[in-house]
Amino acid sequence: MATINDIAKHAGVSAATVSRVINDSGYVSTETRKIVEKAIADLNYVPNRHAQNLRRGATRNFGILTSSLEEPVLARIEPFMQFANEANYTTTLFNTYNDPQREINALDRLKSKELDGIFLIYRTNEWSAIEPYTKFGPIVTLHNIERVDLNIKSVFIDHYEGYKLILEDLWQNGARSFINILGRSTGVNTKRRIKAYFDFCEEHKIKPHDIHPFLDITSRKGTLKAIELLDEMPTKPDAIITHSDQVASFIVSHFRKHDIEMPEEVAVVGFDNLIISDLMDFTSMDYSIKEQGRNACRLLLNELGAGPYELKPLQFTLSKRGTTK
């Protein structure tokens, strides 16, 4: 492998000059530049990135941390990556499988200079364990963080409004009883959705259902169990509202296989408006999930002084399809 010194010798200049050509920094005469460029081409030279990184103390590499690689995660990763690439950053993906130690290992790479910043999609450690790492580089998350004292930026959108919109739309189309399939009970989004539901019930003077059995539903198994509960209920709800297209897809799939008619017997609504909701033809709440991924990257770039990139506002739009009236 050719090194910078090989190029220097070949071109009859010093390594410093070659470096200047590579990085387009400092003064180099047009002639010298040409000679050096020819040498680089001749020897097929590519600078050793580790040496550059060691010298510079930066890598132009972002870490993406997640606990799984499912569709909703991917929907953010893709636009994030694209935006990062355009700003000349690469992305290294870390799947923690919900293992706190793996997450810490990945965060350590911020410390070891291997990562310039982190896009934390799902976390498994406590914020208090994560926050100290912001000393070594910016961390951006999707979580709606409640503690403002934390030095962690977020590109969240308050799900309260979106959830309310769904409920109101269902109500206007005749639905009077609802079941909410909710995600992680610790998440702020879940809390906001619950609040939206309770507020809605109060406004319309209806009695809210016991949300407890429908909390922490994320897996397919969990979803099917929740559906079983529904079967056991004396009166079926008019509508089921979920927290993700993934969970909605499990439900819609199950209902179709069991010839339960939507929306006649029951309406089903997803959240995220991913491709699957279009393919499976179910109603879903859109909130510019791709823009959210790009915003995460913009935030990171801004923190690193590469910006300023203006964040694009996110907004809710209900995409109505075959599972609602």
Next chain:
Amino acid sequence: MATINDIAKHAGVSAATVSRVINDSGYVSTETRKIVEKAIADLNYVPNRHAQNLRRGATRNFGILTSSLEEPVLARIEPFMQFANEANYTTTLFNTYNDPQREINALDRLKSKELDGIFLIYRTNEWSAIEPYTKFGPIVTLHNIERVDLNIKSVFIDHYEGYKLILEDLWQNGARSFINILGRSTGVNTKRRIKAYFDFCEEHKIKPHDIHPFLDITSRKGTLKAIELLDEMPTKPDAIITHSDQVASFIVSHFRKHDIEMPEEVAVVGFDNLIISDLMDFTSMDYSIKEQGRNACRLLLNELGAGPYELKPLQFTLSKRGTTK
């Protein structure tokens, strides 16, 4: 940021000893080790990876190259990543968006020592442009490479057999006319599928359809255009066989929205057996796609002398669901 020298000073030993503790190499007395470990904990030290990488000339990082980040790609990336992680490798994702230059840039990172190996899922450059990079590290692909002279390993599975299995199953269940929706005309998989179809036609003495209009169908738009062609045909086929679950999902979705009954009016078969085929309830050909991702990683690891890891054999199994008899 604490460096190895800080630790050395703090512990009253040399940097070499600290290095030995970090890497668990050479001899270190239990006492010294303890002192050093305490110093590391005290100063919250994490070794600078660039320095390590520069020194070692390796990174324990694999590049994953793809031209898009859709479900079938993800289905391989996920198991690949997991396997790599377990072998203590990280993975950096490169999305080329079919831009040859981006692909070359990523390949250059093999040269610049930033990547120890590459999992090339989709390529955009000619093999002749890619092959020279194997000098700098192993490259593994999913493509069924025709040129054996290339130093590129592959974890392909010959689609001929799988395709034949689909056709025979449909035939046995009464289908007599078929339409094949085919992928990239340059791909070996496509050629093998066509061969399977032609052989099948000869065996059963039926006339093959003109495959031309159904070649290079990968996008949703392209798929819908292909469906339009079907509508214009005087007699409808008994079955549509696709090259991927993605394309199949477009078709199934379209037919359901237009109340075309499957399998009564027409049967539809996918390829890959991804979750979507289960959710949307369509028949699909399984060939251990996840194992294929793992095999790719095993191959890479073997090339780097980290093995030997035995490759798991892949096999075809037709997952029959609601869109076929």
Next chain:
DNA sequence: TTGAAAGCGCTAACAG
């Protein structure tokens, strides 16, 4: 406009 030289933080002979 160019070159010499120092050093980023670490590892691996080698010597003791």
Next chain:
DNA sequence: CTGTTAGCGCTTTCAA
């Protein structure tokens, strides 16, 4: 069992 030393390949003062 431990320390000394050289150097991985690059960038960046500083001096010329």
